[in-house]
Amino acid sequence: MGPVQRLKKDYPWIKTPLVVGAPMRLIALADMAVEISRAGIGFINWGASLTASIPLIAAYRPAAVWFFAPSSLASLAEWATQTRAASPETKIWVQVGSVAEALDAVRNVKPDVLVVQGTDAGGHGLVRGASLIPLLPEISDALRHPGGGGDGGEGEEGEALKQDDTPVLLAAGGISDARGACAALTLGASGIVLGTRLLAATEANISRGYQAEILRAQDGGQTTVRTKVYDQLRGTNWAETHNARGVVNRSYVDAVGGMDEEENRRLYEEEMGKGMRGGG
Ligand SMILES: Cc1cc2nc3c(=O)[nH]c(=O)nc-3n(C[C@H](O)[C@H](O)[C@H](O)COP(=O)(O)O)c2cc1C
Structure with missing residues (x-):
């Protein structure tokens, strides 16, 4: 078959x-x-x-x-x-x-x-x-x-x-x-x-800010990146073998610019605290 x-x-x-x-x-x-x-x-x-x-x-x-x-x-x-x-x-x-x-x-x-x-x-x-x-x-x-x-x-x-x-x-x-x-x-x-x-999709459980960024991103090789930065900020512990592709955002730019991880996490959590309005 x-x-x-x-x-x-x-x-x-x-x-x-x-x-x-x-x-x-x-x-x-x-x-x-x-x-x-x-x-x-x-x-x-x-x-x-x-x-x-x-x-x-x-x-x-x-x-x-x-x-x-x-x-x-x-x-x-x-x-x-x-x-x-x-x-x-x-x-x-x-x-x-x-x-x-x-x-x-x-x-x-x-x-x-x-x-x-x-x-x-x-x-x-x-x-x-x-x-x-x-x-x-x-x-x-x-x-x-x-x-x-x-x-x-x-x-x-x-x-x-x-x-x-x-x-x-x-x-x-x-x-x-x-x-x-x-x-x-x-x-x-x-x-x-x-x-x-x-x-x-309307049914995706993501903030409208995040969704708008996904729709705005063009030329994906330039506007997204494979990195461990987002996992570090969220505190999700993936093995060394894995990273993740996400839209290049302020958190990423700050991380590669040398911002202290704790401060970056604080800013990330502040944004997440905005609920459906956040994530942009
Ligand atoms: C936001 C997001 C979350 C994901 N979460 C999971 C997951 O929980 N489990 C899983 O097996 N794959 C997950 N994936 C990966 C998908 O299974 C799949 O490999 C990927 O989305 C396919 O590539 P595409 O995003 O370009 O369509 C996720 C992908 C995205 C974009």
Whole structure:
């Protein structure tokens, strides 16, 4: 069965080409999930607490769960095992940013869907990454001939995977219109994921100041940056392997200008305290 047939079998309500709304922590909440689900597919995002999440997966039996940036390969495998035990019909999606991550995930978790995330993506991703143009075909080839890459686990002798063990590939990162979607399909994806594009949606749980900045930003390579500054200011502790792409704002300019981190955090919190009016 080809990837598009598999998608239609696993999620009979979808239309193809598949367009998926990315999980965006604290932003893609119920309003956006409902609007997007009307157009296509159900998902839940992955919270950090396995013990809190498994009973919810067992109770609500989502069509799919989406895993991203696990603390270790072993923890990813544990999430997958417990999810399958709690809800065998739930499909497992894993977002990856490199060939090695893709092979590790496929060997250890056998995901139904691999979301291939290129470095143009908004939000978090690998510090050392690649754009979708080289990454998608390389992952697609590596899955067909999985020798090399990965962590050197079993089955690395270059044996091709059985077709049903090969995950469906979706593309994420820098796609905001039909041209980007078509390009991703040409590269070998069976569907696409939109994150940043949906920050412009009414249903996005972000301040209007933040939303206005997203809409104002043009020439993205110049007006956005991959950095750890925003995590430092928010106190979110991501591993050294990850940073995040965000709009260049006053906090970033002050940080690289040498402002004391505590003072910068105070200004950030002051802005956040303005609620929906803030974030500009
Ligand atoms: C504001 C924002 C928050 C995000 N939060 C998450 C998240 O909580 N979990 C996750 O797996 N990916 C998250 N992502 C990354 C998306 O899954 C996806 O890779 C990315 O949005 C795709 O690139 P695009 O933003 O250019 O469309 C986030 C992205 C953005 C823009």
